[in-house]
Amino acid sequence: MKPTLPLDELMSPGHLACQGCGAGIAMRTSLKALGHDTMFTFPACCWTVIDGPFPYSCLEVPLLHMAFEATAATAAGIKAAMRALGKDKTTICGWAGDGGTFDIGLQALSGAAERNDDIFYFCYDNEAYMNTGIQRSGATPWGAWTTTTPVKHFKKEVKKSLDDIVAAHKVPYQATASIAYPEDLYKKLIKAKEIRGFKFIHILAPCPPGWKARPEDTVKLARLAVQTGIFPIFEVEAGKYAQTVKTPTRKPVLEYLKLQGRFKHLKEEDVAEIQRIVDMRYAELEKRFQG
Amino acid sequence: MAKNRTKIEFQKLSELPPMVQSLRSMAANPTGSWRNLKPVLHKENCIQCTICWKFCPDAAIDWVDDYPVINLDFCKGCGICAEECPKKCIEMVKEGK
Amino acid sequence: MKKVIMGNHAISYGATLSRVQVIAAYPITPQTQVVELLSEIVADQKLKAEFIKVESEHSAMAACIGASSAGARAFTATSAQGLALMHELLHWAAGARLPIVMADINRAMAPPWTIWTDQNDSLSQRDTGWMQFYCQSNQEVLDSVIMAYKVAEKVLMPVMIVLDAFSLSHTYETVDVPDQALVDKYLPPLDYKYRLDVNDPHTYGGLTTPDWYMEFRIKMHEAMDQALVEIKKDAAEFEKVFGRRYDPVEPYMVDDADIVLVTSGTAASTARFAVDQMRKKGKKVGNLRMRLLRPFPFADVREHLKNAKKVVVIDRDISYGYHGIWAQEVKSALYGHSKVPVFNYIAGLGGRDIFPETIMNIVADVKKMKRPEQDLYWVEVKK
Known part of the structure; x- marks a missing residue:
């Protein structure tokens, strides 16, 4: 059988991601679509470490490390320079975790989205500040344990609807994606590369240590997040929603939750609450999928 | 353009770039020693579906002559390949056995 | 050509004559005329540059850092609270060894709210690794922008041009706006050797252990020492070309x-x-x-x-x-x-x-x- 993705690797082995890191898969797959005419900027995030210490890097494309809240503005600056230098074809990407996107980087993200800067903004979402030791972020879901939402006082706020916030900026392209569906992600990026303006890609990237899950379950968890409707996979093109991975019959959320230690403390009624939150959000999106 | 995959040692201040700049690939850093469990491929059952190759977070599975080749210099032993293999033809065995 | 202009416009002309390629700025009194005139000059295509109208000063400096890393001559201007908001990234620009030039129009820090001048804003940034040039006339302001790029691009450290709010920024003086050809001769186009380049990809600013961190700080300090030498050389060259001299x-x-x-x-x-x-x-x-x-x-x-x-x-x-x-x-x-x-x-x-x-x-x-x-x-x- 022919591989469904290009064989070329722009991410080398030997990087410093944990065993079974979802963010590693996210980068590897994305690079296959983006190709070598690509530049990155990273804020503080897991990938700050994954890439490797001085004088090494696991990427075969240029990368500028930057401050935590500055991803989108930095990418906009790189893009402006490339345009000024007549190298407009290069794809410029911000690549940030959920903390750097949902929380501290939201202002710069909003600014770049509103200006419709011609950049990609990737958020690889592992639903907490994993790099600093699993503290809750605006992306942490209701019910989850983190080191700042301990078991007795687990997170009581729902995950911020970042995709809706981005959609409110009327950007030309945005999509959610999952590392469990690499062909879907690949296809979206190939398409988005041809679109001028702001492109937002939100990838769910399970984190075995942070989610207290087995490293071999990373892809399974990413898939279950989609199949349960916890992380629906869609794209929004010029305001039009399309579900790109269909889930006509959704699995119960428990199947996803029970594989993760971060939800181990939840009682039956808590699981029911999560199911309720997920159903509500899914119904909302479903209406948009149907136009 | 593949980066140089060998280690680099600086002797003098003057050899350093003015700012922190990568000069070599992390492929100079074999991460195989992180592994507790080792994937062993039973090629005879492999249906060449590429799933193991596709999902490796470490790019430690190469696709060579239509089959996966696990690069044990780098494989951290996460077990995603074994878990995702539809034919269960990758077995995770204890390191050193 | 002699022109009667305000200090803020002297900055804009200095940046224009320096052929800056990327400008990113956020409005703040008393800096606003700097970027207002620049945005007009760019929109009128009298200067081939990209102007990013960012949503904060932090993003202004972030965009300058991105642009400069990609090899473009980058410029911004700010005051007081805006400069303080940039503080983190001032360290970043210097640590990344980027030849960015910024004008700071000295405005006192709040609270209480104020828009008038004092130097606490810029002096608070003393240890960020930026050169700081304090100006006393609009002519010096204009000339300093050009001279700033000259030294910044030689030693790879950023420069802040500092001038008083109102007593300079909004005061009109006669300024000799130099010929573009002369400026071009004095200030060649930027060729930043360490730019992001897909054909020679490197990572910049990655995690650095105690084994190497200090050595990069030594290099910054040495660059500053070298800057002092270069500034003196540049002063002599500037005098030769433009007939005006600015010493440390x-x-x-x-x-x-x-x-x-x-x-x-x-x-x-x-x-x-x-x-x-x-x-x-x-x-x-x-x-x-x-x-x-x-x-x-x-x-x-x-x-x-x-x-x-x-x-x-x-x-x-x-x-x-x-x-x-x-x-x-x-x-x-x-x-x-x-x-x-x-x-x-x-x-x-x-x-x-x-x-x-x-x-x-x-x-x-x-x-x-x-x-x-x-x-x-x-x-x-x-x-």
């Missing part, structure tokens, strides 16, 4: 002066005027204008203060619980080299005017004392 410090009648004032910004031109008045009355007073804060011109300061019997540092700033910031710098330069008493006067905070009489009163006060009886003296304040 500007002495005025210091050689035979008993009392030497040390000043910066527009207070320096006021002090010079006051020196003339006092000289007419036979008082042996001189003025040393500080143009550079960083790199600090130790040798020049020592040289020009060596004959003084009293040194009087007039600070338009204060380090609470210590004293004026320029006074600290001057004292540390003299320590071990001179026993001259250093008097420190704090004047003109939050835009309070510094008049020639203010300076003359300070001198009269100093004359009454052998040595300073207090660490600092507040000038013209309500008692």
Whole structure:
């Protein structure tokens, strides 16, 4: 059988991601679509470490490390320079975790989205500040344990609807994606590369240590997040929603939750609450999928 | 353009770039020693579906002559390949056995 | 070509003549005219540049860092709160060794809200690794932008051009706007060797262990030392091409002066005027204008203060619980080299005017004392 993705690797082995890191898969797959005419900027995030210490890097494309809240503005600056230098074809990407996107980087993200800067903004979402030791972020879901939402006082706020916030900026392209569906992600990026303006890609990237899950379950968890409707996979093109991975019959959320230690403390009624939150959000999106 | 995959040692201040700049690939850093469990491929059952190759977070599975080749210099032993293999033809065995 | 322009527009013309390629800025009084004129110049295509109208000063500096890393000549301008918001990224720009140039129009820090001048905003950024040039005329402002890129791109450290709010930023003066051809000759296009390049990909600013961190700090310090050498060379070259000269410090009648004032910004031109008045009355007073804060011109300061019997540092700033910031710098330069008493006067905070009489009163006060009886003296304040 022919591989469904290009064989070329722009991410080398030997990087410093944990065993079974979802963010590693996210980068590897994305690079296959983006190709070598690509530049990155990273804020503080897991990938700050994954890439490797001085004088090494696991990427075969240029990368500028930057401050935590500055991803989108930095990418906009790189893009402006490339345009000024007549190298407009290069794809410029911000690549940030959920903390750097949902929380501290939201202002710069909003600014770049509103200006419709011609950049990609990737958020690889592992639903907490994993790099600093699993503290809750605006992306942490209701019910989850983190080191700042301990078991007795687990997170009581729902995950911020970042995709809706981005959609409110009327950007030309945005999509959610999952590392469990690499062909879907690949296809979206190939398409988005041809679109001028702001492109937002939100990838769910399970984190075995942070989610207290087995490293071999990373892809399974990413898939279950989609199949349960916890992380629906869609794209929004010029305001039009399309579900790109269909889930006509959704699995119960428990199947996803029970594989993760971060939800181990939840009682039956808590699981029911999560199911309720997920159903509500899914119904909302479903209406948009149907136009 | 593949980066140089060998280690680099600086002797003098003057050899350093003015700012922190990568000069070599992390492929100079074999991460195989992180592994507790080792994937062993039973090629005879492999249906060449590429799933193991596709999902490796470490790019430690190469696709060579239509089959996966696990690069044990780098494989951290996460077990995603074994878990995702539809034919269960990758077995995770204890390191050193 | 001679033009009557405000200080803020002198910055815009300086940036235009320097052929900046990316501008990212956020509005703040009293900086706004800098970017208003620049956005018009860019929109009219009189300057081939990208202008990013960012949503904060933090993003302005972030965009400049991105642009400069990609090899473009980047520019921004700000004041007070905006500069303080950038603080994190000022360290970043210097640590990343990017030749960014920024104008800071000195505005006092809030609270309370104020838009008037003092130097606490820029002086608070002393240790970020930025060169700082303090200007006293609109001509100097324009010329300094060009000179800033020249040195920044040689030593790979960023430069801040500093000027007083209103007394310079909004004051109209006759300025010789140099010919583009001459500027082009003086300031060649940027060829940033360490730019992001898909054909030669590198990662910049990655995690660095204690094994190497210090060595990169040594390199920054050495770059600053080199900058001082280059600034002096550039001053000579600039004079040759444009007929105007800017040295790290500007002495005025210091050689035979008993009392030497040390000043910066527009207070320096006021002090010079006051020196003339006092000289007419036979008082042996001189003025040393500080143009550079960083790199600090130790040798020049020592040289020009060596004959003084009293040194009087007039600070338009204060380090609470210590004293004026320029006074600290001057004292540390003299320590071990001179026993001259250093008097420190704090004047003109939050835009309070510094008049020639203010300076003359300070001198009269100093004359009454052998040595300073207090660490600092507040000038013209309500008692």
